[in-house]
Amino acid sequence: MSHGFKQDMPPAGGYESIKYKRNLPIRGPGGVVVFGAVAAVCAFGFWRVGKGNLEKRELKREQAWSRIHLVPAILAEQDRDAYRRQQAALAREREIMKDVEGWEVGKSPYNTARYTPSTIVVL
Amino acid sequence: MSTHRGAAFLDQPYVDPNPLPSSVPHVDELGATSAPLKSASFFIGQHCKDVNEDFMLCKAENRDPAHCLKEGRKVTRCAAEVYVVLLHLPDLPTLPPPLPTQSPADSSLSIGKIRESCLAEFDAHWQCLEKNNQYFQACRKPERALNQCVFTKLNLSKTIPGSPEGQPQVHEKKNPIFTRVQK
Numbered sequence: 001m002s003h004g005f006k007q008d009m010p011p012a013g014g015y016e017s018i019k020y021k022r023n024l025p026i027r028g029p030g031g032v033v034v035f036g037a038v039a040a041v042c043a044f045g046f047w048r049v050g051k052g053n054l055e056k057r058e059l060k061r062e063q064a065w066s067r068i069h070l071v072p073a074i075l076a077e078q079d080r081d082a083y084r085r086q087q088a089a090l091a092r093e094r095e096i097m098k099d100v101e102g103w104e105v106g107k108s109p110y111n112t113a114r115y116t117p118s119t120i121v122v123l
Numbered sequence: 124m125s126t127h128r129g130a131a132f133l134d135q136p137y138v139d140p141n142p143l144p145s146s147v148p149h150v151d152e153l154g155a156t157s158a159p160l161k162s163a164s165f166f167i168g169q170h171c172k173d174v175n176e177d178f179m180l181c182k183a184e185n186r187d188p189a190h191c192l193k194e195g196r197k198v199t200r201c202a203a204e205v206y207v208v209l210l211h212l213p214d215l216p217t218l219p220p221p222l223p224t225q226s227p228a229d230s231s232l233s234i235g236k237i238r239e240s241c242l243a244e245f246d247a248h249w250q251c252l253e254k255n256n257q258y259f260q261a262c263r264k265p266e267r268a269l270n271q272c273v274f275t276k277l278n279l280s281k282t283i284p285g286s287p288e289g290q291p292q293v294h295e296k297k298n299p300i301f302t303r304v305q306k
Contacts, residue, residue: 052300058293059301062259062283069168070160072175073202076195077152079188080143086188088141115187123135 082117089122150196153203161257162249163205165281166273171201208240208277241272259294261303266294 029037090106097103110116143149153160160167168175174197181191248265255261274280286292293299 048300055293055296055300058283058286059260061285062293065168065283065285066161066164066259069164069175072171072178072195072198073153073160073167075182076178076191076198079191079195080147080150080152082188083147083192084141084143085139087144088139091141115185115190121137123137 086118089118092122147192148196150199151203153199153206155206158249158253158257159206159245162245162252162269165283166277166279167202167205169279169282170205170277171198174198174201205279241269241276244269244272255303258303260299260301263294263299263302270294 094105097105108116155163174194178191178194178198181194184190244265248262248269251262251265252258259266270281281292281294283292283294291297
């Protein structure tokens with residue numbers, strides 16, 4: 001039987017097998033190592049944040065006490081100035097009101113022994 | 124808001140030229156800006172503890188400025204004493220007299236000590252504070268020198284009340300976390 005064709009046939013020895021198997025070589029550190037490293041870095045960071053918070057608290061304490069130690073000196077200076085202005089204001093009042101009968105210079109409008117600073121400033 | 128005006132005199136300064144009545148003894152004001160005061164604050168607080176507490180108790184009694192003028196003068200003189208010892212300002216005339224009753228070891232604050240005071244360290248520290256937003260943590264190096272000098276010469280040491288026991292105080296830490304922002 002001859003039709004003039006030649007049947008195509010596999011190469012001698014057959015085709016090579018199909019490479020369907022996964023071929024991914026393992027590179028770099030494993031999952032446990034990566035997650036462990038991330039956890040370690042985070043742990044160090046939080047530890048340092050905690051340390052920093054404690055230190056910040058101490059810095060605030062230092063700042064507060066630095067101010068507390070200076071309060072008396074500054075208050076004393078302010079008091080002298082306030083007293084000076086108060087006395088000057090009383091002297092002005094005395095001079096202005098000298099003709100008014102029964103005027104009490106510096107009499108507080110409040111019925112209390114507590115110190116009530118004047119809310120009026122004459123410029 | 125009860126008023127539309129701010130509590131500030133914008134049109135003219137609040138100046139009263141009248142002097143303090145002569146019945147009040149004169150005392151020189153400290154005349155220091157904030158950075159030197161802050162630098163000296165813990166030494167002022169330690170050296171002047173008694174007069175300061177006396178003054179604050181007096182203020183607690185009565186807030187009237189006239190009530191605590193005497194205690195206030197003591198406070199200012201005491202602070203100036205520390206200040207003069209640190210700074211030895213020549214133009215402050217109210218130098219503390221030397222304390223004759225105490226032995227030389229503990230008469231730490233007397234005129235004799237002024238000569239060997241800590242001017243250089245003090246200047247270095249407060250100028251550092253001035254340049255660093257007055258953050259103590261930015262100026263630990265000059266502060267350490269100042270504390271050392273004040274401790275050896277004036278026998279005052281910086282202690283922060285309420286610091287946790289058993290660990291170095293924040294100004295004595297070897298490796299603090301908060302320092303200057305720029306290295």
